[in-house]
Amino acid sequence: MDAQDLSIAAMGAALRSHDVTAEQLARDALARVAARDPALHAFVLVTETRALDDARHADQELRAGRDRGPMHGIPYALKDIYDTARIRTTCHSKLRIDHVPDQDSVVAAKLREAGGVLLGKLATHEFAIGGPSFDLPFPPARNPWNTEHVTGGSSSGSGTAVAARMVRMAMGSDTGGSIRGPAAWCGLVGIKPTYGRVSRRGVFPLSWTLDHCGPLTRSVEDAAISLQVLAGHDPQDAASADVPVPDFRAGLERGVGRLRIGVPRAFFATASAATPEVLEAIDRTIALLRDAGAGVEDVQLPDYALFAAAGRVIMAPESFAIHEADMQTRLMDYGEITANRFVLGAAVTAVDYINALRARRELTEAVNAALGRYDALLTASALATAPRFDAPVDSLSSTSPMQTIPFNVTGHPAMSVPVGLAPNGLPLSVQIVGRPFDEAMVFRIGRAVEQITGWEAVKLPIFAA
């Protein structure tokens, strides 16, 4: 089997049994990037020297009996909004094209401390919002399932790099769905952890109260392993929660027997952007979960439109506040999509913003109440498969095909899991939502979903073979 088809756990076992070295894994991954990325554009910077240094160090430590845990010797990559010490971090923007941070972001530092092997920095929609765009310093990442189609965003390169089998794990960020969207459209697992679970320090903000950090991976187990490394309290991140971090893998194989899962069907069933294949995929997944012993029933939540409105009305002024000075003086240095989205923040009044925060309280309480009756919720991630580059959609508009933003508003953990392929050959997915800080339950249900839907047997695209 190809090394990059081994799970993170299996790679780790091979490293520890000396069937492979971290340097071999890194060289294999670098060769894959060199061969495929010219057509896919996942990477804005390949850190080959750093990767080989990390890998040799990981090998030396394993030989010396120092084992840093499951990410030890595993190649990964970072969305280019994560600060990396002495490595350029551009936000995919002309405005930060020469920016070289002095320090690692907390996530980068944790992955380094865990023995991970940094392969490079990944494409993103500019400042995690503006794309896919062709007027930026780097081209947009392309979807390995069909390169005429977008990856979703904003963690576009993260989706591409994992789906093209360059790395098993790539970090994304999620302010309105930027982890779960690319995961849904690239056939990956993408978890937005609970707000406060992973430190955001050293990650360029888009919208402080909506921003989350999390991984995109090939499997639920890989996601659980990754989050184990990333999670934890950071007293220097104002949003960081001082709560225990459980063993995310402990309950992975417990199945869904006797679990209760609520389905906010009104979110997606009558949405104008919903496609028949997505609705069928959700219903098929629900039927399989019932067959596996779960109690699945419809649940009523407030109108989806309220969640979407609250999210957008919060995001617009928060992001504008971050970019105000540059928008006033360097507007034309932003990509057109980015600038057109950011300027709208100037058009949101204080009362609009406060009403959105009142809605956030109401909506969070409603989701919490539903999760008092159910172990988790299951809904759509995306209402359609990935669109073509020549038929783009606005993921922030009221008619967006992404249904991810409600859980940025409420902060609940939410994960996109692939469940099959549509007739057009592109991935379909569902979204699982858990109680605050109960990512373990989200992983448990997600693990069952990837098993019962047969996703584990789905081969990645020929292009990526």
Next chain:
Amino acid sequence: MQRSNAEVAEMPAAPSPETLTAELEILLARNGIKVPDMRRDAVMAAYADLRQQIALLHGRYGAAAEPSNVFRLSPTESQGGAT
């Protein structure tokens, strides 16, 4: 949490195009933003969509409905820097 209709301060969900344009121009000018003419139509269309979403959130809440950023201090908060 929600107010009765008699107390609701509504905002029109679909103002005229002229009103929308005037609103946006004032708000952008107040914030020192100059949108190039070639981008105005796209920004205006996005604003019209956002404006409908903003309208959804108006008139829903009475005085007792507090926003999510109302916060609680813990007694140990001010001791963080003391060593």
